[in-house]
Amino acid sequence: MSLLKIEGLGKSYTADKQILKNVNFEIKAGEFVSIIGPSGAGKSTMLRCINRMVEFNEGKIIFNHQDVGSLNNKELRKLRTNIGMVFQHYNLVPRLTVIENVLHGRFGYKTTLQGVLGRYTEEEKERAFYLLEKLGIHEHAYKRCDQLSGGQQQRVGICRALIQEPKLILCDEPIASLDPSSSKVIMDHLKSISTEMGITCLVNLHQVEVAQHYSDHIIGLNKGEVVFRGEGSELSAEQIQKIYETNTKDLIIE
Amino acid sequence: MNEKAMRKSRWQTVIFLLIIIVLTYLSSAITRFNFVEGMATIPEAIGWIFSNLMVTQESMDKLPKILEKLAETIFMSIAATTIAAVISLFLGLFGSKTTKVNNFLSVFARFIASVSRNIPVVAWSLVLLLSFGQNSVTGFLALFIGTVGFLTRAFIESIDEASQSSVEALTATGATYLQIVSKAVIPQCLPQILSWVLFMVETNIRNATLVGILTGTGIGYTFDVYYKMLNYNAVALVTLCIVITVIIVDLISNYVRKVIL
Ligand SMILES: Nc1ncnc2c1ncn2[C@@H]1O[C@H](COP(=O)(O)OP(=O)(O)OP(=O)(O)O)[C@@H](O)[C@H]1O
Ligand SMILES: [Mg+2]
Numbered sequence: 001m002s003l004l005k006i007e008g009l010g011k012s013y014t015a016d017k018q019i020l021k022n023v024n025f026e027i028k029a030g031e032f033v034s035i036i037g038p039s040g041a042g043k044s045t046m047l048r049c050i051n052r053m054v055e056f057n058e059g060k061i062i063f064n065h066q067d068v069g070s071l072n073n074k075e076l077r078k079l080r081t082n083i084g085m086v087f088q089h090y091n092l093v094p095r096l097t098v099i100e101n102v103l104h105g106r107f108g109y110k111t112t113l114q115g116v117l118g119r120y121t122e123e124e125k126e127r128a129f130y131l132l133e134k135l136g137i138h139e140h141a142y143k144r145c146d147q148l149s150g151g152q153q154q155r156v157g158i159c160r161a162l163i164q165e166p167k168l169i170l171c172d173e174p175i176a177s178l179d180p181s182s183s184k185v186i187m188d189h190l191k192s193i194s195t196e197m198g199i200t201c202l203v204n205l206h207q208v209e210v211a212q213h214y215s216d217h218i219i220g221l222n223k224g225e226v227v228f229r230g231e232g233s234e235l236s237a238e239q240i241q242k243i244y245e246t247n248t249k250d251l252i253i254e
Numbered sequence: 255m256n257e258k259a260m261r262k263s264r265w266q267t268v269i270f271l272l273i274i275i276v277l278t279y280l281s282s283a284i285t286r287f288n289f290v291e292g293m294a295t296i297p298e299a300i301g302w303i304f305s306n307l308m309v310t311q312e313s314m315d316k317l318p319k320i321l322e323k324l325a326e327t328i329f330m331s332i333a334a335t336t337i338a339a340v341i342s343l344f345l346g347l348f349g350s351k352t353t354k355v356n357n358f359l360s361v362f363a364r365f366i367a368s369v370s371r372n373i374p375v376v377a378w379s380l381v382l383l384l385s386f387g388q389n390s391v392t393g394f395l396a397l398f399i400g401t402v403g404f405l406t407r408a409f410i411e412s413i414d415e416a417s418q419s420s421v422e423a424l425t426a427t428g429a430t431y432l433q434i435v436s437k438a439v440i441p442q443c444l445p446q447i448l449s450w451v452l453f454m455v456e457t458n459i460r461n462a463t464l465v466g467i468l469t470g471t472g473i474g475y476t477f478d479v480y481y482k483m484l485n486y487n488a489v490a491l492v493t494l495c496i497v498i499t500v501i502i503v504d505l506i507s508n509y510v511r512k513v514i515l
Pocket of ligand 1: 013014019037038039040041042043044045046
């Protein structure tokens with residue numbers, strides 16, 4: 001049974017340029033899927049169409065039996081609570097503490113007033129500490145986020161997504177600003193989220209090898225079109241060339 | 255930068271300096287301002303200041319009255335600034351790209367900001383003087399309008415700069431507008447916002463003197479009265495009080511700024 005189904009998706013910001021063209025794919029619950037492709041291929045746009053941070057023009061997105069395109073504001077808010085998001089630049093509130101930032105992930109479940117007053121239940125707080133511990137940053141819980149390293153901030157970002165209790169987590173280049181060892185920590189955490197917690201992960205990546213190592217499936221995007229869909233092992237040099245439009249030996253591969 | 259570009263930029267500097275020299279010469283010729291003559295009057299002016307603008311025992315008697323007016327001016331500046339700050343915060347949120355509610359309010363906020371900011375406070379005083387007459391409301395409004403313009407502009411920039419990424423993240427969690435503003439935007443921008451408000455309090459205490467002369471309120475009015483009565487010793491005392499106040503306010507706000515940032 002597929003959790004996410006995308007049919008004939010099309011998107012253009014301006015009339016003269018089509019960013020996404022007739023994109024079709026399906027993702028099963030619990031899968032770890034990567035999207036790779038050159039800069040400007042439309043990876044970020046693709047991801048943001050799924051939770052309608054970007055409004056798409058054509059096609060259909062079915063998430064968890066719901067037609068994403070037809071939701072009104074209230075239903076959209078409800079949908080977004082089921083989809084966590086992790087960003088390249090972490091997108092935390094730097095001046096607030098780690099624990100406050102994690103608890104922000106609960107806003108979607110609260111009334112405006114509860115959120116504004118910062119009312120969190122005991123369970124929510126316990127859950128937040130549990131998640132911080134799981135990602136190994138509980139000793140920083142009361143530190144301000146701007147005092148943390150990039151890798152630590154990204155783990156806070158992941159905690160914020162997890163506390164939403166999402167069915168799907170969208171990651172837009174989660175390791176693009178990190179050094180190799182922090183990158184590995186983050187990717188390992190994301191992988192264990194999908195295997196242990198059964199949460200589906202859809203990750204934009206720049207590193208082909210990382211995608212091959214971690215993903216159940218890889219989607220190759222070029223100029224807004226899906227040019228590859230398959231398992232990491234099926235990704236041949238030819239196919240990489242098709243995605244990136246250069247020879248494999250011209251690519252920097254870590 | 256290649257060599258050609260460097261040579262070009264050197265030429266630009268020379269031309270720029272020449273233009274400034276010509277402009278200076280032209281404007282002094284047009285206004286018949288003679289630099290040498292102007293300089294020559296300086297010793298005389300200093301002599302006059304020292305012989306006339308001295309605080310005497312007699313003028314000290316007026317101190318309580320002056321201080322009362324001074325307090326009135328300070329409170330008026332603070333009131334005008336804080337009320338303007340509240341209004342500007344809303345306009346700032348509406349005007350910012352990341353937190354705008356709709357396009358109409360966004361354009362409206364930016365319009366208010368540019369109109370009230372690009373007209374000097376003195377001009378506002380004179381305009382308001384016509385409609386409200388010489389009273390403290392006029393002075394208050396003049397400061398208020400200028401401050402709204404300035405702060406709205408400053409707040410829009412602070413909000414734009416500080417909150418774009420976290421607004422995106424919280425929107426994606428399904429948070430509501432008010433949750434996002436109160437828990438992400440405001441906490442992140444608060445130091446800058448307070449810093450701008452303190453800056454405006456300082457500026458307004460200074461401006462209030464000038465506005466007071468025009469609108470007949472507060473310390474500015476006191477200054478004007480003694481000045482016209484040719485009581486220069488009292489004028490000196492008033493000036494001294496203003497200078498001391500501005501310095502104190504400056505010190506306080508620098509201290510507060512250091513603590514919050
Ligand atoms: N808000 C926007 N308005 C107009 N055009 C946009 C907007 N966002 C993205 N684009 C354009 O859409 C295209 C795809 O952008 P997108 O960010 O989705 O690419 P990407 O694959 O994520 O690239 P990168 O790997 O560099 O992040 C680009 O050509 C970009 O200029
Ligand atoms: Mg991108």
